[in-house]
Amino acid sequence: MNDTNLLKIIDSQINVARCAQKEIFNYNQQELNSLATAVGWAIYNNARFLAELAVKETGLGNVDDKEIKNKRKTVGTLSDLIETKTTGKIYEDSSLGLKSYAKPIGVVGTLTPSTNPAATPANQAMMALNCGNSIIVCPSPSAYSTALELQKLIHTELRKIDAP
DSSP, rough: OOHHHHHHHHHHHHHHHHHHHHHHHOOOHHEEEEHHHHHHHHTTHHHHHHHHHHHHOOOOHHHHHHHHHHHHHHHHHHHHTTTTTOOOEEEEEETTEEEEEOOOOSSSEEETTTTTTTTTHHHHHHHHHTTTTEEEEOOOOOGHHHHHHHHHHHHHHHHHHTOO
């Protein structure tokens, strides 16, 4: 693949991500939490399947440990996220007249290691979506199939809540 074709693919992915992000830009905290929770369920409910696929595809780690990581990391991240305000006014000190607001930044790009091809992108997606951003995940080439299956599972869960 030449550089021109690669740039066209990247531009296309960024445009799709920007369109999706615009749809969630004004989501309230509850709606953003719902997006993150949907992603969490996608990996949690499929932790074993994704662990088996990752070990088979990459030859790294063992299934039991990856399954545990897929579940524990997801639950930990999600519990932190749903207790954190990530949009709108997040701080006010009326005595000083200070207010802080959080707002989405747009499209987040991430890399995924071959050692953790399911929990890392799922958790990155939960964090990005919980802040009102879209995400583009660049998986390790040795874990591409795992990333693709995770993406399908995430999109299935997001469709259940009518998310873009």
